[in-house]
Amino acid sequence: MRSFNHAAAGAKRRKNLRFLRTPVAAAAGKNDTRCRVADVLQQALATVPPGRYLVAVSGGADSTALARLAAADGRLGIVLAHLNHQLRGEESDADELFVRELAEQSGVPIVVGLLSDWCNSLSNPSASYRTARFEFFASIIEQERLDGVLLAHHADDQAETVLLRILRGATLASLGGMSTQTHWNHFVGATHASPAERDQPQWATHASPLQRIALHRPLLGIRRQALRDYLQRIGQPWREDSSNQSADYERNVVRDWLTREPELVSPLLVLSAAARRWRNLLAEHSPALAEAFDPAALRVPPPLAEFAAGRWLVERGAPPDDVSPAVRERLVAQALDPAAPLRQHYPGGLLVRKRKRRIDVIPSPPIRRPDLESTAASEKEHGQDQTAPAREL
Numbered sequence: 001m002r003s004f005n006h007a008a009a010g011a012k013r014r015k016n017l018r019f020l021r022t023p024v025a026a027a028a029g030k031n032d033t034r035c036r037v038a039d040v041l042q043q044a045l046a047t048v049p050p051g052r053y054l055v056a057v058s059g060g061a062d063s064t065a066l067a068r069l070a071a072a073d074g075r076l077g078i079v080l081a082h083l084n085h086q087l088r089g090e091e092s093d094a095d096e097l098f099v100r101e102l103a104e105q106s107g108v109p110i111v112v113g114l115l116s117d118w119c120n121s122l123s124n125p126s127a128s129y130r131t132a133r134f135e136f137f138a139s140i141i142e143q144e145r146l147d148g149v150l151l152a153h154h155a156d157d158q159a160e161t162v163l164l165r166i167l168r169g170a171t172l173a174s175l176g177g178m179s180t181q182t183h184w185n186h187f188v189g190a191t192h193a194s195p196a197e198r199d200q201p202q203w204a205t206h207a208s209p210l211q212r213i214a215l216h217r218p219l220l221g222i223r224r225q226a227l228r229d230y231l232q233r234i235g236q237p238w239r240e241d242s243s244n245q246s247a248d249y250e251r252n253v254v255r256d257w258l259t260r261e262p263e264l265v266s267p268l269l270v271l272s273a274a275a276r277r278w279r280n281l282l283a284e285h286s287p288a289l290a291e292a293f294d295p296a297a298l299r300v301p302p303p304l305a306e307f308a309a310g311r312w313l314v315e316r317g318a319p320p321d322d323v324s325p326a327v328r329e330r331l332v333a334q335a336l337d338p339a340a341p342l343r344q345h346y347p348g349g350l351l352v353r354k355r356k357r358r359i360d361v362i363p364s365p366p367i368r369r370p371d372l373e374s375t376a377a378s379e380k381e382h383g384q385d386q387t388a389p390a391r392e393l
Contacts, residue, residue, distance in 0.1 A: 037226055038233070044218045045069050045076075047180065051147035052077040053216070054137055057102065059095040059239035062152040064102065065227040066219060068236055070150060071106040079146070080110040083118070083136055085129065091242060098239050111140060131319065134184060134213075141213055148214030153178055156224040159268040160254050162275075167254075171325050173307060176276035180220045183212040282307040291316075292360035295335035305332045313346055316361050322347035335359055 055070050055078045057063040070078045082099040084092055096112055103110035118132035137149050161177045219227065231238055247253055258265055286308040287297045293312070298305040306328040313323050313331065327346060334340045334354055342354045343362075351362045 037229055040226070041065075041069055041219075041222065041230055042073075044222055045073055048073075048076065048150065048216050048218050049147070050075040052079075052144075053148055053150045054079055054081050054140060054146050055150045056081050056133070056137070056152070057099050058082070058241070059098045059102070060152075060241060061228050061231055061238040062154055062157075062219070062224070064236060064238040065231055066150060066152040067102060067106065067108075068231070068234065071108055078108050078150070079140070079144070080106075080108055081112075081137065081140065082110065083113045083115055083133055085115045087115075088241075088243060095239050095241075130321075138184075138213060148216055149184075151215060151217050152219055153217045154219045154222050154224055154227060155269060156255075156258070156265060158220055158272055159258060159265045160251055162268045162272045163254050163258070163264075164250060167250075169325070171306070171328075172275050173279040173282055173303075174275070174325075175271060176279040177272045178217055178220060179276075180217050182215050184215055279307075283311070286311070292358050294357050295354065295359055296357070298332050298335045302332075309335075313348075313350065316348070316350055318346055318348035318350055 053070070053076055055063070055067050057067050057080050059082070067078070067080055070076050080099060080103045082096055084096045086092055088095075100110060100112065113136050115129065115132055118135050140146065141149070158177045162175050165174050165177070243249070244252055244255075247256075282303060286304040287300060289297055289308055289312040298308065300308075306325070309331040310323045310328040313327070314320050318327075330344065331346065331352065334342075334344055334352065340354075344352055346352055353360060353362050
């Protein structure tokens, strides 16, 4: 967590104004269209149940739009959260300053964290950063008893996700992409370890209580341009992340390709909807595996067995994106093939063992969680506790 120097921040803001994308003035005669856009966005946000939520904000157009929409929704109490990834020097600090000012402008509390406090492993940077963000989210939700997280993923993000999974050889069920409402399974006490502790192969405390964190993506049916149109209409600037232009990241390459081939976005979304129906069918008919289950439960048709195996791993704490078809098949083989190793490692630091008629996860020793210090505008100013996490996913 960080202290905040307003004088230095003002100087830094002026120095970094070149990174801000200022909205263009709207042409006259488009008020009706803009009203329709606003109505669609408000209807999308109405899918979120009333409650108190953490809103992950990077400062980009998508999360800025979500923050403004959520702040204006009287049914929702929100806390903005920003994780400074410290990867782009002054530009990263300017992102943080922008989100702080957005919180002040919106009259909502904010918590800011540093990536270095939550992530110490760079073996897989993308996965490590994602895990660090969720660790940050989980700690705040646990302490503040929030009802979940609002994420700013939209329809174009969904199309990119589906195409990426096609290129990686995903199963049909995985092509369903992201869900508008889902849960992230988190073992209380596990994800709040120090960076050194999190470097251990089995830092997850599987003996700890399971916390199911609700994730809401209310904008998943909204196109990217509609969000920018909304921000332009209300005169709200946003930040542009220069790293989004780098060809070093797969998603950036896919995004650029879809920008040049926009007619493919709609078919990808249709495919995603069809795959979700298949995924729902598998979820309905595949066996529900207990925390410790009889291997014979997986003696069902392969699609059902592999879906059940993947779901079981995710429920135990494995990152969903890391539970590939090969990983699912390996767990099924461990359960049913007498020649398979009795103990095997799986994503998320899971060590799965087979003994007699039982498959389970070997728990690791509990890890003590440090207390979380929140930083934000004063409680007197906002009339509520300060707490929230970071950057959009």
